[in-house]
Amino acid sequence: MREESDPPTPGERGEDGPGRTRLAARQRELVQALLSGDVVPAGFDAHRIAVEARSLLVKRRSVAAKLRPDLVDRLGSQFALRFDEWALDHPKPADSSFRADLNRFETWLYARGHLARPRRRRRRLRGRRG
Numbered sequence: 772m773r774e775e776s777d778p779p780t781p782g783e784r785g786e787d788g789p790g791r792t793r794l795a796a797r798q799r800e801l802v803q804a805l806l807s808g809d810v811v812p813a814g815f816d817a818h819r820i821a822v823e824a825r826s827l828l829v830k831r832r833s834v835a836a837k838l839r840p841d842l843v844d845r846l847g848s849q850f851a852l853r854f855d856e857w858a859l860d861h862p863k864p865a866d867s868s869f870r871a872d873l874n875r876f877e878t879w880l881y882a883r884g885h886l887a888r889p890r891r892r893r894r895r896l897r898g899r900r901g
Contacts, residue, residue, distance in 0.1 A: 806862040831858055839873050845886055853885050 803809040805824045811817040832854045836843050843850045857879050863872045880886040 803862075808859050828855060828858055831863065834869055835873055835876065838869055839877070842873070842877060842880070842886075846880075849885070853880065 797812055800809070800812040801815065801820075804811045804815070804820050805827060808824065811820045832851060835854055836850065846853055854876065857876050861872075861875065861879070863869070877886070881888055
């Protein structure tokens, strides 16, 4: 038996069916606008969404720089530009770690020619002279 103090169920709030589906679609549109610069859904302030989207991009770049300082060093002043270019086309998957996300970024850098692949060092075997 439901107590008066219990929160209403989704059906009691009118959130089942088409209303819930529309809400989910609007949420997806908003997330896309925030993470990849897609069109801002109707009813939202485009300027505020742009400001928040920029903030999220800067935060993601900051985390990237802390986790992969080697990429920052190798790209120098191009790091922010390249990361932002990549990030707008590659939103971070919800089920992916930041490190996996940054491995994809590094692969993209190599594929686009923004970074040269590091040379492998040859290991010398001890006791052998060539």
